[in-house]
Structure formats: C-alpha cells, structure tokens
Amino acid sequence: MFNFPCARWVPRALLRRNATRSNYTVALRDRGAEEQNDEVSGRQEVALVLAERILQGEIRAAARLMRDIDDGFKSAVEELKLLYPHTGNASIIGITGPSGAGKSTLVDQLTALYRRHEKKVGIVAVDPSSTFTGGAILGDRIRMNRHAEDAGVFIRSMATRGNLGGVSRATGDVVNVLDAMGTDVIIIETVGVGQDEIDIARMAHTTVVVMVPGLGDDIQAIKAGILEIGDVFVVNKADRDDADHTVHELTARLEMDPDKDRAWQPKVLKTVASRNIGIEELLGEIEEHGAYLHRSGMIRHLFEEKNARIFLELLKERLFAEVFGHLEVNGRFREIMEEMANRRKDPYSAVEEILAQRFGPLSGGSASESNPPVGARLGEEK
Amino acid sequence: MNRRIRILIAKPGLDGHDRGAKIVARALSEAGMEVIYTGLHQTPERVVSAAVQESVDGIGLSILSGAHMTLIPKVLKLLKDKNSDDIFVFAGGIIPANDILKLKEMGVAEIFTPGAETTDIIDFVHRTVAREIRQ
Numbered sequence: 001m002f003n004f005p006c007a008r009w010v011p012r013a014l015l016r017r018n019a020t021r022s023n024y025t026v027a028l029r030d031r032g033a034e035e036q037n038d039e040v041s042g043r044q045e046v047a048l049v050l051a052e053r054i055l056q057g058e059i060r061a062a063a064r065l066m067r068d069i070d071d072g073f074k075s076a077v078e079e080l081k082l083l084y085p086h087t088g089n090a091s092i093i094g095i096t097g098p099s100g101a102g103k104s105t106l107v108d109q110l111t112a113l114y115r116r117h118e119k120k121v122g123i124v125a126v127d128p129s130s131t132f133t134g135g136a137i138l139g140d141r142i143r144m145n146r147h148a149e150d151a152g153v154f155i156r157s158m159a160t161r162g163n164l165g166g167v168s169r170a171t172g173d174v175v176n177v178l179d180a181m182g183t184d185v186i187i188i189e190t191v192g193v194g195q196d197e198i199d200i201a202r203m204a205h206t207t208v209v210v211m212v213p214g215l216g217d218d219i220q221a222i223k224a225g226i227l228e229i230g231d232v233f234v235v236n237k238a239d240r241d242d243a244d245h246t247v248h249e250l251t252a253r254l255e256m257d258p259d260k261d262r263a264w265q266p267k268v269l270k271t272v273a274s275r276n277i278g279i280e281e282l283l284g285e286i287e288e289h290g291a292y293l294h295r296s297g298m299i300r301h302l303f304e305e306k307n308a309r310i311f312l313e314l315l316k317e318r319l320f321a322e323v324f325g326h327l328e329v330n331g332r333f334r335e336i337m338e339e340m341a342n343r344r345k346d347p348y349s350a351v352e353e354i355l356a357q358r359f360g361p362l363s364g365g366s367a368s369e370s371n372p373p374v375g376a377r378l379g380e381e382k
Numbered sequence: 383m384n385r386r387i388r389i390l391i392a393k394p395g396l397d398g399h400d401r402g403a404k405i406v407a408r409a410l411s412e413a414g415m416e417v418i419y420t421g422l423h424q425t426p427e428r429v430v431s432a433a434v435q436e437s438v439d440g441i442g443l444s445i446l447s448g449a450h451m452t453l454i455p456k457v458l459k460l461l462k463d464k465n466s467d468d469i470f471v472f473a474g475g476i477i478p479a480n481d482i483l484k485l486k487e488m489g490v491a492e493i494f495t496p497g498a499e500t501t502d503i504i505d506f507v508h509r510t511v512a513r514e515i516r517q
C-alpha cells in the first residue's frame with residue numbers, strides 16, 4: 001500500500017496511467033520527485049477533497065476512495081488519515097463459512113431487517129475466486145442487489161488481490177470509509193477459514209459462522225479455527241432433513257471447547273435464508289452479543305487488540321519499505337547478495353550493519369531476546 | 383500497485399437467459415479484470431447504483447428482450463444524473479443496425495451483436511479504459 005508513490009498532486013487521469021506500468025523499482029525512482037512536488041502544491045488540498053465529500057455522505061467519493069485503497073494508492077492513506085477520527089462508531093459483523101452456504105442470502109435478509117430498524121448498512125463482500133491472471137468474478141451482489149437503490153445501503157465487492165499488507169488491511173480500510181460515513185452496521189462476508197478470513201474476522205465485533213446440513217459429520221475435519229472465531233453459529237438451509245443433526249454435532253463440538261467457560265457461550269441457530277426464516281432470531285443473537293461486549297467491557301479489549309495489531313503491522317511494513325527501498329535503489333541489496341554468494345558476508349551481520357547505518361548503534365541483541373512485544377502475541381488470541 | 387480494471391456486467395430486463403452475460407464475465411475476468419456480476423432482472427436504477435458503489439470503469443449490459451431502446455438510454459441518463467457518466471457503457475444482444483447507430487449517438491461506447499468474439503470485447507475494454515486515462 002505504501003510503496004507506490006502516486007503523488008497527491010498528480011491529476012487523477014495521469015495517476016491512473018502511471019499505475020498501469022507500476023513496478024516497484026520505477027515507483028521508488030519516482031519517489032524523490034514526488035516529495036519535492038508535495039511541497040510546492042500543498043498536499044492537503046487534493047486529499048481534503050475525497051475525505052470531506054465522504055464525510056458529507058457522498059457515495060461516489062467513498063467508492064472512489066475504496067478503489068484507491070484497493071489499488072494500493074498512497075494518496076488513499078492521506079484520505080484515511082482524515083477519516084480516522086470519524087471512525088469507531090459502527091457495529092462490525094463478520095459472516096463467514098464455506099462456499100455456497102448461503103452467506104450472501106443471509107446478508108441480504110439481515111440487511112432488509114436492519115433497514116426496517118432504520119439502520120444504515122454497509123456490506124463488504126470479499127470474494128477469493130481470482131483467476132491466475134489476477135482477475136475475478138465477484139458475484140455476491142446477485143443475492144443482494146435489491147438493496148442497490150436504497151440510499152441507506154452501500155455494497156462493495158472486493159477480490160482478494162495480492163495486496164501489500166494483505167486483503168485484511170484493504171478490507172479494514174474500506175470498513176473505515178463506511179464507518180466514517182456514518183454507517184451503523186457493517187457486514188463483512190468472507191469465504192472459508194484461511195488466514196485472510198481469520199484476520200478479517202478479527203476486525204469484526206461479532207463473527208457469525210455459517211454452516212449447512214451435512215457438514216456436521218465433517219466438523220471434526222473443519223479446522224478448529226472456525227469454531228474459535230465464531231460468536232454465533234448458524235446452520236443455514238435448515239429446510240434440509242439433516243439440519244438438526246448438524247446443529248447437534250456443532251453444539252457438541254462447541255461444548256468440548258476447552259475455553260467453554262468463557263463469559264460468552266456461542267449459540268447454534270437454524271435459518272432458511274432463502275425463505276427469510278430465522279433471521280429475526282439471528283439478528284437478536286447478534287445484538288445480544290453486541291450488548292455482551294459492551295456490558296463486559298470486552299469491546300474495549302477488542303479495540304485495544306485491533307489497534308495494537310494495526311499499528312504493529314503498519315510499523316513493520318513501513319520499516320521494511322523504508323529500509324529495503326533504500327537498499328534496492330542504491331544497489332546495496334545486489335552487493336549484499338553477491339557478498340553472501342561467495343560467503344564473504346553472513347546475513348546476520350549484513351542486517352545488523354544495515355540497521356546500524358540507518359538507525360545508529362543497535363541496543364545489542366534486542367532482536368534475539370525472547371520477550372515479544374504485547375501485540376506480537378495477539379495472533380493467538382481473539 | 384496496479385490500477386485494476388473493474389467492470390459491472392448486468393442483465394436488465396425480463397428475459398431469463400444469462401449465458402451470454404456469464405461468458406463475457408468469465409472472459410473479462412480471465413483477462414485480469416474484476417467483474418462484478420449482478421445477475422438477472424436488474425432495473426436500470428439498480429445497475430447504475432451498483433456501478434457507482436463499485437466504482438467500475440464500465441458497465442456491460444446484456445439485453446435479449448428487445449427492450450434495448452428503453453433500457454440503455456435509461457442507464458445513460460441515470461449515469462448522467464448521478465454525475466457518473468465517466469463510466470462507459472457497452473451492450474450485447476440482438477440489436478438492429480439502425481438502433482446501434484442511434485444508441486452510439488446517445489453515448490453508448492460499443493455494441494456487440496451475437497457472434498462477437500470475447501477477444502474483441504476484451505480489446506474494446508482495454509482500449510476504452512486506456513483512452514479514458516489519456517483524457
């Protein structure tokens with residue numbers, strides 16, 4: 001996200017052209033020019049345009065920024081900085097589960113219900129089905145597009161591109177745009193249980209795991225991960241015979257959970273999303289979980305974890321880009337590779353030297369100490 | 383990072399065949415584009431709202447019902463109303479030569495009749511996006 005220095009002063013059209021021939025090295029070479037020009041034309045000016053329009057609720061501006069986020073434009077970061085103070089008000093709900101389980105249909109029905117409660121809804125549908133060319137067909141809208149005309153609903157489809165910082169960062173940024181716009185409820189749909197999905201689930205306040213009948217027999221095989229991330233479990237397609245069996249299996253598995261005494265006990269609900277059955281109960285349970293988060297103070301804990309994670313990720317990414325970018329431009333990287341190839345330099349000393357050059361003498365051995373900072377351990381918790 | 387082309391493929395109108403639309407969607411995605419597919423029976427209002435929310439470069443409309451002379455102009459007008467006529471519109475379907483001329487005059491970027499090669503459509507999208515960027 002940070003390595004493409006599309007300057008804020010570049011006219012939008014030009015900026016798009018540059019992007020098409022984007023390339024890490026070209027980008028770095030251009031960096032000097034960008035910094036100079038920033039001084040001349042005042043970076044705030046252009047940056048203010050999108051963010052301000054977004055805060056006034058302009059859909060087009062929000063969509064535009066989401067695209068810049070997705071495309072990894074550096075200018076997007078400036079806009080996000082301006083939006084950040086306006087975030088933190090939305091309830092964020094994650095909906096995850098296997099492909100075809102009925103997630104989008106559920107999101108559609110939940111959205112209809114939230115709209116009856118006069119809540120503004122934002123939907124981020126993340127679809128991993130990308131082709132080897134990097135393209136994708138994003139089809140989640142098929143189930144939800146009846147809300148397209150409703151000014152109180154904003155739906156955005158995202159592919160899992162190989163973004164720097166991962167899809168979870170881009171998703172988080174898109175969620176922040178919706179949040180800043182004054183969206184009450186943001187629903188994130190993701191498929192499956194990969195690392196990306198778990199990362200995305202972590203940014204939700206409430207995660208709904210959707211299963212279907214038949215999967216029950218297979219629950220042993222389902223990664224433990226999915227049981228841990230769920231705050232609410234749904235067996236959708238409960239119009240099928242074996243739904244109760246799956247509910248049973250799932251309940252049993254949850255009861256075997258070693259963390260079972262935790263203050264929140266996830267329930268297993270049945271729905272028939274395509275016939276709008278069980279949706280009120282599901283929404284009720286999501287709200288119940290939201291209430292629990294506030295009552296118990298867990299919500300603060302969630303925010304703290306999330307903030308630490310985002311900060312540490314960004315720090316890592318920026319530090320790396322900063323240090324490595326420099327090495328690549330001045331040819332030092334090549335030199336080090338050669339020195340290592342003929343064993344004149346070991347990688348440990350090489351890294352230490354580079355860091356010392358960049359940041360002054362290192363506080364000896366800190367890298368090898370076994371006491372990771374708070375956030376580094378967050379990966380294991382929810 | 384890449385500016386990746388995003389295209390919305392929609393099927394407005396009442397007819398129930400979306401095979402053509404799906405073939406185009408697949409071809410464009412395989413050419414490296416992100417294709418937002420909205421499915422059957424879309425009203426022009428929904429198509430345009432979706433296109434704006436998804437910040438696509440272009441909209442591809444598949445129309446077999448013969449209602450092209452009402453549906454397509456409606457989409458163009460709504461785009462204008464929403465200040466979003468930088469989004470180009472192309473269409474595919476059984477459309478008589480006469481109507482093709484009229485629609486192009488109204489601002490449709492291209493019309494593909496049955497038998498058009500998907501490679502032509504891909505080339506068209508690439509060309510059109512490139513031209514917009516130059517402007």
Ligand SMILES: Nc1nc2c(ncn2[C@@H]2O[C@H](COP(=O)(O)OP(=O)(O)OP(=O)(O)O)[C@@H](O)[C@H]2O)c(=O)[nH]1
Pocket residue numbers: 098099100101102103104105106140143191236237238239271272273274275
């Ligand atoms: N029988 C039955 N079919 C359902 C139910 N809910 C959804 N479906 C159907 O299941 C299919 C998949 O639904 P989607 O909502 O697209 O599922 P999804 O989980 O979002 O799918 P992906 O996004 O592709 O992973 C559709 O044909 C739905 O109509 C249900 O409760 N019962």
Ligand SMILES: [Mg+2]
Pocket residue numbers: 103104105139140189
């Ligand atoms: Mg879906």
